[in-house]
Amino acid sequence: MCGIYGIVGFGREHQPSREILPRIGRIIEHRGPDDEGCYVAPGIALGMRRLSIIDVGGGHQPIANEDETLWVVCNGEIYNFQELRPDLERRGHVFRTGSDTEVLVHLYEEHGLEFVKKLRGMFALALWDVRRSRLVLARDRLGKKPLYVRREPGRLLFASEIKGILEADVPRRVDLQALHEYLALGYVPAPRTLFDGIEKLLPGHCMVVENGQVQVRKYWDVRFDQVEDRPEDEWVERVRATLLESVRLRLISDVPLGAFLSGGIDSSAVVAAMAHFSDRPVKTYSIGFEARDRYYDELPYARMVAQAFATDHHEIIVRPQVKELLPKLVWHMDEPIADSAFITTFLVAELARQSVTVILSGVGGDELFGGYRRYLGEGIQRYYRLLPSVVRRRWLPGVLAALPQDRHSGWKNYSRLANSFVETAELAPADRYLSYVTLFAPDVRAELLKDGAAPPEPLARYFAECAGADDLGRCIYVDLKTSLPDDLLALTDKMTMAASIECRAPFVDHELVELTSRMPSHLKVRGLTMKYLLKKAVAPWLPKSIVSRRKRGFGAPIGAWLRHDLGDLVRDTLSEEAVRRRGLLDWAVVRDLVSVHQAEGRDHTDRLLALIMFELWCRTFIDASAAAPAWRSARLASAV
16 A cells, blocks of 8 residues: 655656655655655656555565566555466566566556556556656546546646645645535545646546647446346355455455454455454454444444454544544545544544554445445335325425434434435436435525536436436446545545555455446345345344344434534634635525524534535645644544
């Protein structure tokens, strides 16, 4: 695991400077505290920071081929490098290290730009072809590892984190189109970032820079319109075998590893598979909350799984003092995300880093197997349509709207979800899905941002790209292209890297993704049962109470905290003075959101978190220098 960065210069007057590489390396040192390296030649400067995982002593980067006409830096892990290497050696390639990264230069020699299709892993890489003066940037299929790019006249910059690019003295401006998208979704979908002029390389894409030209190529996509008709038992066996193989590959490491354990079915299945392959207790790490936040506390379930597999179990309790952490975590995130899971992910990663360097996570299981309540729409529709029209359209909406709604309380949470469904029940499936995932509706965004009509919805292109799939397949495809890479995987990468620990996600293995894309939707969501087939596949591994328990999100009780313990944070970041000084949001809209949430009239947790994170981001990156803050050199306070 590393941080990579570099500059390509177009023409003699734009030759990259060697002096800038150490500056970028220092700003992302947390991604690779063990080693650093660089390669500078006419037209190119490559750099990296390394967290040593495989071939700890010999895997120094950049790595070259035999005659040093190819150089590569890579952030991530190539899980099938041990399978690829023997064939490359038979073809005459000579390896100098035991590193997984070295297979990249030899694969490129054999296959050219098609080499990325041979890889199974998580990666963001930069390969320099000396003979052609060609730079190849590539990102893994699902977007597990980030890669940012800035194009300028005369040069192109790239880095694993935006703050690395900012070290090259680039202007800092808010991209207003991206701000619309952020307020719509709670994150900025690729290829945009919230920084004007800095883009994300899309997952499953390569960027080729040659002769002053930049081309972006898609090398992978997943289809949901090629469903296979197989017996249910056969699907169970195929899913079980592929998941086991995915976990096995992610146990390759020369340093200690463990697993995040929430007590949900995804992380529990990963721990069960790890225990299957391990001859010693798996190290597991869980997070919990104080008694008043019991709805979010999953420690009893995590302990149940830990006991079932006799793991070496570790726990941490989070308290509302996390407000001291937020500015630091915003700096690590690069962009704001309105998802409280970034807090819990960092804290449990920091706990795990005390004893392991690699951690496995269950992230991605919901997207593959139908684990979100928004996927229940079609099943609920069948029951909803049985109600008389007058009940559906007049009586039910009024009753539900009058109920208190807050996600930190169990029955209030279901009231909120029921109200959301009824409000959108008459919409087309794609529009209904958009309503579930949208924070601020287009008309509200236009009012909030004071700039007229909102631009087109950012997810529309992905619905169009999978028009041949059924409704559930289209929703999952959109999630795989947007919220998974740009929210969940982004925060997982940034928060684990903030603690200098590598996170691996077995569910986000492209072969498992392709397998589940061919699975009929009724095996993912059956009636009101989510993850139907996954539960059958892992039921022999897990305690029954884990398989049958209701879903909980891996987040924090932010809604309650914003009303009480984090009240000072709300008053600071969303005060009239702060909002008017920023000059981007309408104060009256912000004021109404805060007052309604505080009075428990309606749950605006995600909306308020989005606004708070945006203001903290502006203070961190737009108002001030992105240079490492004073606290950066010391270990982050745990706030627990």
